[in-house]
Amino acid sequence: MRSREIYERGLEIIPKAAQTGLRSETHYPEPFVPETAYGCKIKDVDGRIYTDYHLAFGPIILGHNHPEVNEAVKEQMDKGVLFGAGLCELEVEVAGKLIDLIPSAEMVDFVNSGTEATYHAIRLSRAYTGREKIVKFEGCYHGWHDYVAFNVNPPPDKVGKIYPHSKGILKAAYDTTLVVPFNDSDAFKELMAEHHDEIAGVILEPIPHSVGAIIPKKEFLKTLRKETKTYGSLLIFDEIITAFRHNIHGVQEEFGVIPDLTTIGKSMGNGYPIAAIVGRREIMSMVHNGVLVSGTYSGHPSGLAATKKTIEVIERDNVIDHITKLGEEYRKALNDLIADTNVTARVVGYKSIFAIQFAEGEVVDYSSIARIDKEKFKRFAAEMRRRGIFFTPNPMKRCHLSFSHTEKEMNEFLDAAAEVLSIFA
Numbered sequence: 001m002r003s004r005e006i007y008e009r010g011l012e013i014i015p016k017a018a019q020t021g022l023r024s025e026t027h028y029p030e031p032f033v034p035e036t037a038y039g040c041k042i043k044d045v046d047g048r049i050y051t052d053y054h055l056a057f058g059p060i061i062l063g064h065n066h067p068e069v070n071e072a073v074k075e076q077m078d079k080g081v082l083f084g085a086g087l088c089e090l091e092v093e094v095a096g097k098l099i100d101l102i103p104s105a106e107m108v109d110f111v112n113s114g115t116e117a118t119y120h121a122i123r124l125s126r127a128y129t130g131r132e133k134i135v136k137f138e139g140c141y142h143g144w145h146d147y148v149a150f151n152v153n154p155p156p157d158k159v160g161k162i163y164p165h166s167k168g169i170l171k172a173a174y175d176t177t178l179v180v181p182f183n184d185s186d187a188f189k190e191l192m193a194e195h196h197d198e199i200a201g202v203i204l205e206p207i208p209h210s211v212g213a214i215i216p217k218k219e220f221l222k223t224l225r226k227e228t229k230t231y232g233s234l235l236i237f238d239e240i241i242t243a244f245r246h247n248i249h250g251v252q253e254e255f256g257v258i259p260d261l262t263t264i265g266k267s268m269g270n271g272y273p274i275a276a277i278v279g280r281r282e283i284m285s286m287v288h289n290g291v292l293v294s295g296t297y298s299g300h301p302s303g304l305a306a307t308k309k310t311i312e313v314i315e316r317d318n319v320i321d322h323i324t325k326l327g328e329e330y331r332k333a334l335n336d337l338i339a340d341t342n343v344t345a346r347v348v349g350y351k352s353i354f355a356i357q358f359a360e361g362e363v364v365d366y367s368s369i370a371r372i373d374k375e376k377f378k379r380f381a382a383e384m385r386r387r388g389i390f391f392t393p394n395p396m397k398r399c400h401l402s403f404s405h406t407e408k409e410m411n412e413f414l415d416a417a418a419e420v421l422s423i424f425a
């Protein structure tokens with residue numbers, strides 16, 4: 001098999017034969033070497049075709065290789081790949097569109113990845129408040145930098161204790177990053193009462209999809225807004241997964257809580273590398289005005305052209321309605337299946353994202369997720385892959401839907417899931 005040959009060679013010269021640790025997990029149960037991807041299908045170098053529910057960790061909202069987005073990027077590339085000087089008109093156009101769409105956006109700064117966006121949002125919160133500490137929530141992922149690489153998905157015996165996501169993290173970060181359980185308003189209020197004059201920013205995924213999905217209690221988000229306002233800390237919504245996928249205005253609109261800063265990325269460019277920090281004018285004005293934000297490739301015309309077209313298609317074709325409706329159907333059908341087969345499992349999710357977790361009970365925070373049956377999920381993912389359905393075997397992650405997924409793919413997914421769950425019953 002070519003997949004194995006390429007993988008074996010890759011293993012010798014590329015750590016774990018992948019460009020991210022999580023990507024390396026998709027080499028289970030066997031090496032995964034994709035060659036092409038169109039719509040909701042992904043094909044490997046051995047000609048095996050899968051329906052893709054991984055969608056590159058979520059950005060592919062319209063479907064892989066979307067012709068209109070590609071055409072827009074090609075047109076832009078014919079004019080110039082990277083100017084790296086001054087300002088190009090596309091930057092102004094796309095920034096203006098984001099300001100029209102996202103309630104918290106008064107100014108915009110483009111970067112290339114979500115990690116850069118959260119890094120700069122936090123640095124801005126420190127510069128603006130003159131304070132050092134930040135608060136994050138257990139189960140939330142905001143990228144790989146030292147400020148936030150704590151308690152994303154700690155092992156069950158480490159829940160509630162500060163737990164680094166990596167070796168090599170600065171000692172100072174242990175002291176400046178405070179971690180609170182998601183949805184726990186009382187714990188947050190207590191922490192603010194004790195540390196408020198040290199807290200620069202409070203960052204969260206409004207729906208922590210980095211561990212499947214935790215739905216925020218309305219009163220929790222309102223508490224975060226009220227407390228941060230009272231004490232002069234900045235509230236930062238990390239909407240890198242949720243904006244555009246769940247709501248073109250970000251979920252901040254539907255939850256009625258407007259943060260000071262928002263980070264966006266993933267679905268805005270349908271797979272092209274782009275992300276942004278958006279927020280209040282008086283905070284954003286500090287960028288390049290005492291606060292260092294920089295990047296050779298920031299505001300890359302390819303990402304901007306992709307974003308302009310992706311947003312246009314999302315609005316024109318009612319993409320969010322389609323993927324939301326489909327997501328609801330998957331969750332309902334999967335819940336029915338699980339009830340029929342008597343397997344201990346639950347379906348979590350929101351709109352076009354769903355995840356099957358081998359565990360019982362309601363999900364309110366990370367501790368409700370820490371003890372899911374990880375081995376069973378890996379076997380489930382492997383069996384589904386044998387049946388032509390692709391998603392990561394990481395039990396904490398999630399399936400995404402795109403505009404290219406239809407009822408046909410849903411029925412195939414459900415038939416495969418019924419077969420696999422019956423093996424587990």
Ligand SMILES: Cc1ncc(COP(=O)(O)O)c(C=O)c1O
Nearest residue numbers: 113114115141142143238240241
């Ligand atoms: C919510 C959230 N924030 C930040 C990031 C980091 O983004 P990137 O991988 O583009 O650096 C991710 C990536 O998965 C994410 O899901």
